[in-house]
Amino acid sequence: MAIFLLAFAQSIWALSSDQEQPATVEADEVEYDFRTGVRTYKGNVIVVQGTLRITGDKLEVKYKGQELESATAWGRPASFKQLPDGKDQDVVGKAKKIVLDQVANTLTLYDEASLEQGPDVANGDEIVYNIGDDKLSIKGAATTKAQTNEVSADAAGDTQTAEKPKKPTRARVVITPQSANPE
16 A cells, blocks of 8 residues: 555656646637736646646636646546656546645545556545645545535536535545556
8 A cells, every 4th residue: 555655646746847848728718817817718628738638628727926826627527647757657637626736735636536547546535645745645525525515616617506415435546466567
């Protein structure tokens, strides 16, 4: 278990060269609010930067001056894929909501969340990777907020209150032995 979590933790924030690459964002609609620093992309959103690829129905990026504060992607599901330094297999994350909080240095996947790298998989209602502390936390629905009171965003980005509770989930990790997963 420790080897798996260490491998996942080291691989979430991937190729260091990706940050030096230009980022391309495509969407059906784009809105920039220069006063607040919020950039909103709606409809078939695709972001590509080096090996990083993010897809979703909506992406909201917040800046303070020239510095990125946070990026949130929504989808059915939203997803990201990136190749870690020194690895030959991508890390793939999927969830209805994915939040990169640059200030808190965390990556959080909400609602039907999964992380995969090769045959190794982590599933839960909420997966939090603290980049600075190099810690991964996986929670099932029983340990997250009351499902009926959560606020979510639909594909158009409109907020709504969930009408019915979801089927409870439990945190789940599948670890493939090294002998079954040669690198």
